[in-house]
Amino acid sequence: MQLTDLLAGYLSRSFQIDIEVKDLALDSRKVKPGDLFFALPGSQTDGERYLVEAMVKQACAILKTGEQEAIQWQESVPIITLPNLLTHLGSLAAKFFGYPSRQLTMIGVTGTNGKTSCCYFLAQALTHLNKPCAIIGTLGYGFIHALHSTGMTTPDAITLQRCLKELVNQGAQAVVMEVSSHALMQHRVAGIDFEVAVFTNLTQDHLDYHGTMENYALAKRRLLHWPGLTKLVINYDDPEGRVWLQQADKKNKICLYAKKTQLAPLLAANSSLNYIVVKKAELSLAGMQLNFASTWGDGILNLDLLGQFNVSNLLAVMGVLGLLGFAKLEFVTAVKQLINVPGRMQCIRYAGKPLVIVDFAHTPDALEQVLTTLKAISKQKLICVFGCGGNRDRAKRPLMAAIAERYADLIVVTSDNPRNEDPQEIVTDIVQGFINRQAVYIELDREKAIWQAIRLGQAGDMVLIAGKGHETIQIIKDKQIPFDDVQKVKQALQMNP
Template sequence: MQLTELLSQIDGRQLSGPVDLCPTLLCHDSRQVCEGALFFALPGAQQDGHAFVPAAIAAGACAVVVERPLPVPESVALIQVADCRRAMARMAAAWYGFPARQLLCIGVTGTNGKTTLTYLIEALLRQAGHRPAVIGTISNRFDGYSQPASHTTPESIDLQALLADFCQRGATALVMEVSSHALQQQRVFGIDFAIGLFTNLTPEHLDYHADMEQYFAAKQRLFCGDMPGCRQAVIHLGDAYGQRLWQCRPDALTVALEQDAAVRPLAVRQSLAGIEARIATPAGPVELRSALVGRFNLENLCCALGVGCCLGLDTEALARALGQVAAVPGRLERIENTLDALVLVDYAHTGDALEKALQAVADLRPRRILTVFGCGGDRDPRKRPVMGAVAVAASDLTVVTSDNPRTEDPLAIIDQICAGIRDPRVVRCAPETVPPVGSAYVVIPDRAAAIAWAVEQLRGGDVLLVAGKGHEDYQIIGSRKQHFDDREQLRLALRQRGALPRNGR
């Protein structure tokens, strides 16, 4: 593709150097530059891409996109724009032939629930006759093809390449987790979302966003921004930010558990087998049975029903599609055992998500609740004491351990978690001296040892929740990424205790 065709996608540019070029590659990482590449000098929180322009040119870049003037050889095209990321998104879409225009695009944003909802909406899209692709936290997948996801929402060049690949494979629809980073960094700029869904907003990513207002402003762009945003909106009114978002999108289809909304439960029964509910929708009442458990999954099901109504599905089709989703990897995922205990793995890694997961298991009225969790390093430290307080408030026995400490001292992270445990009724104990009754917590820094110890404490009727990592199959210690899967560790511990079923893996 000629450079002039790419330049036609962006306004307000300043150009110097040759224009009769045909770039061979678009890239934003100078290490990926090859002869004839077009390099985008992205400003970043840690590194500024402008500093890598000389390296990109030395590696063969024929053109560079920048936000401020830089000296370059006369043979190199210098394109100065107001927003490098926005320019990259538009030029990448053109480079790959605007693949999003061939897809019915649905974007899901919010702090919690995005991954589960992509699985639910994927089922709805199939029911509506589409061939859906999915981009999200766990994987990017379509029709049996899957690749691990490095970001919740890829950078725009990678995103457009992925969309083009999905189109080539035969996809007709897309459901995408849209992160606040992606919205703030223009990764999805130019994608016309048919439906946008807002789940909730709770403290998270405040190591990136300065405060909750900036976090909300990023999320809001999907609904009230200039991307062009979404044509139809589904908004969960369960928190104050959903109410605020509704003010700027009064045309939205609303969802709530307890407030008056277009989609709301009329009757609910929860058990270990899942959720049975009668739910009001614009298409009429839906009689729903789902294997998913917990109040927050009831919220997810209601949000998905809202999307299904926007897709024009009738009540029978809605119930049939959602009833087919039995489990979501790492989201209250069950680990089978012979102890007559419920063992669950969940991705909950914020105070709000952990509270919702624990409320979900408390609603099942277990004999005891045991919780194993930690907090990631090099991430917002403000959530650590909050998660400590939440865990012990809802658990009979809490095990504080490591998550992904990254470059931080694991023991320092644990100390910050424990600083939030101030309830005098909750006793800190050594692992060998836990009292038989009352609430207590122990500290076992090694995550594998913490999981094994918790399994040893399990009795019939108990629930064990291992939270924080969910579907992740790695642990990051220092700068080293090593294999670690909570589900594997639980099965190993259950096997050692003789409590893994014969077909358990």
């Protein structure tokens, strides 16, 4: 694409620059000859510091942000200043890659917990319904049998548009994407045409970034007000879900889902609302039986999934499928074939040993959801291993301790991803939340903590390893060290007498 064509409509006066743009780059280390380099300020460094490196690597042009439009030439390379460049990055990338999201059914899922499971389930269900669906999120991007890592829940705007283009070329007809609050605030999803938005819940997390719960909620609501959105699926059990309904464009098709809130009065007053609710849910170690009622008819599901939170996730999935026009029989048939998400209530069973469950729960609400589920079906001891991430919301640390103490019989506090914080200081914050430390063990080495927890248990007990789930690395200082909870658990179960 010609640089002049790419920038048409973004500058108040036209620049005739006959330069072919071969690709886009945000990282000067990855610039290739012919790339357009975006010199954007970051959280740690300013992209302008890397202009020379980008030019040495033969960037065809450089875009930077500033108060006024300008163009200057340096060693035959145009350096163009575009005000508010960050807000335009997504739409520029979308234009360069041929607006790939317009060729897809785009579903955005936001909320503190449940995003990954909803996306994983939706991708499977839509694919079963002959609408090949890929995902972009915590697990990576691609079709679920061939995921590639992106390093974050929602990638940067250029990577995102490149991924979407790649998925279109691979035959995707739909993409379901985790839309984090960071991504919404940092304009990473700008330029994406979402057809459906799903709101799962809002609980404490990321206050290190947003400052307050109100700011966190406002960030999530950016998806609610997304231009071109036509369908909304909202968890009405969550108080924030009621705000979403109040603020929703009434032209949208809306589906409310709930497992405990009575919707009858609301539905009687507004016949245009769609709904899906639990009539009865029976949970056991073998899985769940879910009896539901909906706009599209009633049904019963038997699934090999654990957890009340998965009841909510399944309701959200069926709500999306209903709004997309699938009949009840179609979406029930598809949902019955779902397999669980790696690292989400993943059960590891060995004869004569405690049952070990690996889960990604790393917020107070997620940890409580998992522990209450396990407590309800546990017949013996419930042992919990958890830690808290470094350089993240410190306020949640004692809250998670209090929750673990409320439900678990024994607790092993360990390291999660300490990053650049001292692991001992993180643990010091955590233990402030315990009332009685008699049943609490401290082991900073996560592998040793897993072994210790399994040794504390016996056949019939349950051991929850919380916090990292599917992750295969542990972040200590600036290093990413291979570490897989599932593999460590299997080793411990095999080796422990």
